[in-house]
Amino acid sequence: MTLLPTRPRALTPPTGVGLRSPHLAEAERHPGAAAWIEVHAENYMGGGAAIAPLLSLRRELQVSLHGVGLSIGSAEGVDLRHLARLKSLALRVEPFLLSEHLSWSASGGAYLNDLLPLPYTEEALAVASRNLDFAQETLGRRILIENPSRYLNWRHSAIPEGEFLAELVRRTGCGILLDVNNLYVTQHNCRADPARVLAALPADSIGEIHLAGHTRNPLESGGAILIDDHGGPVAEPVWALFAEAARLFPTAPALIEWDSNLPEFSVLTEEARAADRRRRAAMLGVATDAYVA
């Protein structure tokens, strides 16, 4: 009789799914299908009936609020009205995580509805820190800041992305939402080194990990650019980065994001279970290495 090797307890946090409105009814019918859910905050800020299904799901599941509109990189400051609405939504939903992006969207009173890239300069760091300080103080809680997908580099950027984020954590006490798909997309589009970003980030600041799909668009000048469209399954090299991130940040819960070409809800929950399996395998790798050492 052979003894089975003792498996280390895989106490990895379960992977959640990003919930979009076409899946709300399905998620309500099967509240056990997702471990937890994340929604875009802006979709629930109007009055009316939109929020009712979310509040009903909230009784069964932990909810994370993911904002896309705060524009913490805006030189002109954050929109106070928007911040007030985010606060009242957070008071109603009581999310276990609340996150935003390292980017900007508003200029001259126009909201451009894209996560636009910041130059990584001392000035931008001061602006983002000031805006983030103000937002966290107003909300009375920590915000997780997501590393963006980038399509261009500004000539005068002087600070590597990982160091920029680490300094933002140091100055404001914010957390980091590490999007490993964005890490990969930015590596390809802007020659940023994911290993360097991972090494720069303080481990205890990582509050969440995002996983998503991207597409490949050819450039006229030759080569291709990766577009972070959240429109398909997670790509293999992104899974590899996830394994690395899971080893470095074992307590941060992961999330599957899927926004365009939305499939059945069960495809999302299956992708989340695949993330759980990969995560356990990655953790097992660490345990084995540690045992051998």
Place this chain on the structure above:
Amino acid sequence: MPMLHEIQHGVRLAVLGTSRAEIVAAILGEGADAEARLRIHRHNVLASLTEALKANFPVVCAVVHERFFAYAADAFIRAHPPAGPCLSEYGAAFPEFLRSFAPVRHLPYLFDLARLEWAVLRAANAPDAAPIAAESLRHVAVADYPNLALQLDPALLLLRTLSAVERIWAAHQQGEPQGPIDLGTEGARLIVRRRSGGVEVEATDSATFAFIAALRQGRPLSRAGAAALAADPFFDMALALRRLIAEDAITGFAVLPTRNRGDRQP
């Protein structure tokens, strides 16, 4: 080295307009490559805002067809970008824009149709308000009824149009309409109201419209009734009031002081 606000202003112009030279120079890479990279953001902004307008004005989009709608949306977005990130609130100026948009000047009903869709959207996004129970009005003394002001459900909106666009709207709620739609010559007085099953649009008569419009402006019953009677001498105010209550459209009330009441000293 450009300041952050200069970069942001430059990107804004490049995305919404045509002046790109300065901002392209700030992007790392060869000219064509830098242009192509900037175009990704330009596309993200214009395509996502076009989708938002399509979601907010689905019937206008169906009537003018998707390709033309995208063309009109592109011009609208450049002239009137959203002021904030809640895109279910984007497009207040779209009806007015369509009215003066040369390629659709021969379709005057589009303006009213877009106004109707905007009212539908506002009703959908209006805050919840609990209706009063019919019994609570029993505590109002009969003598105070002329001075009674009623608060209406914020999800009830009124709209006066020059043609019967509610027929187009209704026909498009069940897929593509079959055959031509008679837009009439009288125009319409519409009540747009969010109910549990969604937003409903209903045409009403001129007296009822005048009555509800006066209540909406905070006028007391006596003056709302007078406005309705001016439109129709046979207007039945008690019936109209009972219907508003039965439809949960009254969310509060107050007895207004009469003009000379303040003069009397106790």
